[in-house]
Amino acid sequence: xxxxxxxxxxxxxxxxxxxxxxxxxxxxxxxxxxxxxxxxxxxxxxxxxxxxxxxxxxxxxxxxxxxxxxxxxxxxxxxxxxxxxxxxxxxxxxxxxxxxxxxxxxxxxxxxxxxxxxxxxxxxxxxxxxxxxxxxxxxxxxxxxxxxxxxxxxxxxxxxxxxxxxxxxxxxxxxxxxxxxxxxxxxxxxxxxxxxxxxxxxxxxxxxxxxxxxxxxxxxxxxxxxxxxxxxxxxxxxxxxxxxxxxxxxxxxxxxxxxxxxxxxxxxxxxxxxxxxxxxxxxxxxxxxxxxxxxxxxxxxxxxxxxxxxxxxxxxxxxxxxxxxxxxxxxxxxxxxxxxxxxxxxxxxxxxxxxxxxxxxxxxxxxxxxxxxxxxxxxxxxxx
Amino acid sequence: xxxxxxxxxxxxxxxxxxxxxxxxxxxxxxxxxxxxxxxxxxxxxxxxxxxxxxxxxxxxxxxxxxxxxxxxxxxxxxxxxxxxxxxxxxxxxxxxxxxxxxxxxxxxxxxxxxxxxxxxxxxxxxxxxxxxxxxxxxxxxxxxxxxxxxxxxxxxxxxxxxxxxxxxxxxxxxxxxxxxxxxxxxxxxxxxxxxxxxxxxxxxxxxxxxxxxxxxxxxxxxxxxx
Ligand SMILES: Nc1ncnc2c1ncn2[C@@H]1O[C@H](COP(=O)(O)OP(=O)(O)O)[C@@H](O)[C@H]1O
Ligand SMILES: [Mg+2]
Numbered sequence: 001x002x003x004x005x006x007x008x009x010x011x012x013x014x015x016x017x018x019x020x021x022x023x024x025x026x027x028x029x030x031x032x033x034x035x036x037x038x039x040x041x042x043x044x045x046x047x048x049x050x051x052x053x054x055x056x057x058x059x060x061x062x063x064x065x066x067x068x069x070x071x072x073x074x075x076x077x078x079x080x081x082x083x084x085x086x087x088x089x090x091x092x093x094x095x096x097x098x099x100x101x102x103x104x105x106x107x108x109x110x111x112x113x114x115x116x117x118x119x120x121x122x123x124x125x126x127x128x129x130x131x132x133x134x135x136x137x138x139x140x141x142x143x144x145x146x147x148x149x150x151x152x153x154x155x156x157x158x159x160x161x162x163x164x165x166x167x168x169x170x171x172x173x174x175x176x177x178x179x180x181x182x183x184x185x186x187x188x189x190x191x192x193x194x195x196x197x198x199x200x201x202x203x204x205x206x207x208x209x210x211x212x213x214x215x216x217x218x219x220x221x222x223x224x225x226x227x228x229x230x231x232x233x234x235x236x237x238x239x240x241x242x243x244x245x246x247x248x249x250x251x252x253x254x255x256x257x258x259x260x261x262x263x264x265x266x267x268x269x270x271x272x273x274x275x276x277x278x279x280x281x282x283x284x285x286x287x288x289x290x291x292x293x294x295x296x297x298x299x300x301x302x303x304x305x306x307x308x309x310x311x312x313x314x315x316x317x318x319x320x321x322x323x324x325x326x327x328x329x330x331x332x333x334x335x336x337x338x339x340x341x342x343x344x345x346x347x348x349x350x351x352x353x354x355x356x357x358x359x360x361x362x363x364x365x366x367x368x369x370x371x372x373x374x375x376x377x378x379x380x381x382x383x384x
Numbered sequence: 385x386x387x388x389x390x391x392x393x394x395x396x397x398x399x400x401x402x403x404x405x406x407x408x409x410x411x412x413x414x415x416x417x418x419x420x421x422x423x424x425x426x427x428x429x430x431x432x433x434x435x436x437x438x439x440x441x442x443x444x445x446x447x448x449x450x451x452x453x454x455x456x457x458x459x460x461x462x463x464x465x466x467x468x469x470x471x472x473x474x475x476x477x478x479x480x481x482x483x484x485x486x487x488x489x490x491x492x493x494x495x496x497x498x499x500x501x502x503x504x505x506x507x508x509x510x511x512x513x514x515x516x517x518x519x520x521x522x523x524x525x526x527x528x529x530x531x532x533x534x535x536x537x538x539x540x541x542x543x544x545x546x547x548x549x550x551x552x553x554x555x556x557x558x559x560x561x562x563x564x565x566x567x568x569x570x571x572x573x574x575x576x577x578x579x580x581x582x583x584x585x586x587x588x589x590x591x592x593x594x595x596x597x598x599x600x601x602x603x604x605x606x607x608x609x610x
Binding site for chain 1: 468481
């Protein structure tokens with residue numbers, strides 16, 4: 001777009017008004033920090049909503065209950081669920097969360113039958129520290145998600161206490177499933193005993209895998225029919241529908257932040273455009289001199305756009321960089337009704353931030369650049 | 385055919401309902417290698433004529449040919465590259481870029497051509513040596529005296545080796561000594577480097593350096609003791 005030999009010239013022009021440039025970069029950085037935080041939240045929401053296994057996974061919950069605190073189902077239902085035609089596997093799970101409402105710092109415990117968990121753990125997790133064997137040996141062992149480990153600064157061997165459940169970290173693992181990143185997996189009987197309200201033989205939900213995705217609906221109806229006349233009737237939904245319902249309020253909230261993101265975009269545009277316009281106004285005479293030397297209007301326009309782009313990208317690097325660092329370091333996640341939305345801090349967020357700031361910088365410079373390129377040399381000399 | 389040929393050259397500006405004509409039907413021939421001084425009262429159209437010759441302004445009517453090329457009908461972008469190749473412009477108030485060093489100011493016109501960094505360095509050094517500023521490469525305009533600034537401006541005007549150098553009151557803002565030095569330099573560029581030189585001045589002593597002096601009044605040449 002502009003030959004490399006002109007870049008030092010553009011940089012010198014940018015450095016001409018250091019205070020103005022610095023303030024603009026700070027403003028852009030602030031807006032891009034926010035923008036990236038919002039992007040990361042949006043991405044986290046998407047990840048949660050598009051849970052990998054959703055296609056063949058059903059969640060069986062207590063009818064008319066929406067929080068892990070209140071959904072109580074007998075563990076022995078598992079045999080009857082497994083007997084329903086089309087069901088491939090059943091995993092009883094007890095869930096204990098420290099907070100059922102929307103919160104930024106929720107610890108989620110999932111109690112699972114030891115042997116079943118060990119069987120599926122190999123394919124579900126990438127173990128970063130510790131081992132599944134260690135987990136299996138200790139009755140109070142926990143396998144915790146990487147995001148949770150970062151946020152709580154936990155290492156293998158650490159003891160941690162949440163909601164009165166005291167367990168030992170036996171393994172730290174990463175997983176493709178959004179929910180696993182912020183969860184502590186413990187032995188089912190341990191959690192049943194440890195929970196504030198003793199509840200041996202009681203679980204929160206059953207995770208049911210179906211043989212054929214086409215059967216999801218019918219299998220769900222058959223399961224609910226099976227327990228319709230028991231004291232604890234069930235409500236069975238696809239995992240996708242379950243997450244969508246539980247996180248509905250959050251999704252709405254996070255969806256709203258789109259507008260904040262758009263606001264950031266406009267803030268950056270206005271900031272950079274303002275800076276570029278002022279610097280162009282300062283340099284009417286100088287641009288006339290450059291044109292006299294033989295610079296074309298088009299070249300001058302490109303140099304102006306380059307200046308705006310550099311300033312904006314500098315702000316983007318600072319803002320997006322800090323945002324991703326902060327999100328990485330903080331391991332932030334939003335949770336509600338036992339469903340986690342993990343803020344993504346992927347390189348993609350950083351890349352998006354940089355690209356957006358660069359694009360906005362270019363766009364912001366277009367109009368002043370176009371005006372400068374059309375200015376009349378003699379008029380410019382006479383006007384200043 | 386002369387190197388520079390003006391025929392019925394007219395420049396008009398429209399200000400609301402009134403029309404100002406700083407140049408009217410001007411006929412002028414300038415030979416290649418000539419050192420021409422333009423004199424005349426303030427507002428007589430000297431700068432307007434110079435700007436047309438330098439290709440930074442376009443005539444309203446008439447014809448202006450330089451080296452056989454008609455300028456009046458040339459599109460903006462072609463005119464810009466024509467200037468880069470043909471014209472060196474020296475201003476009364478130097479017009480250096482304040483954020484660039486003397487070296488970088490002189491280098492500016494060379495950035496428009498495909499020279500390597502090394503080639504640019506050679507040309508800039510030559511130009512700065514020629515104006516006697518070999519020891520001021522890294523000085524910014526604000527660190528230079530008026531006379532030195534004008535010498536950097538002269539170096540910038542000649543670095544691209546243009547055929548024509550135009551100067552609008554180049555000594556108008558300088559003290560006597562600096563003015564004399566500047567004029568000596570312009571004379572040398574004319575004699576030694578065969579540059580066609582067109583200079584506007586108020587000062588008869590300055591004009592005396594030129595081969596020929598023309599007088600403008602109300603946008604027209606007045607024939608007299610040339
Ligand atoms: N761009 C312009 N718009 C309007 N009037 C102009 C413009 N340029 C020059 N003039 C007028 O034309 C006349 C000649 O100007 P100029 O060539 O600058 O005179 P000189 O250089 O001889 O002092 C002046 O009256 C000036 O006001
Ligand atoms: Mg003048």
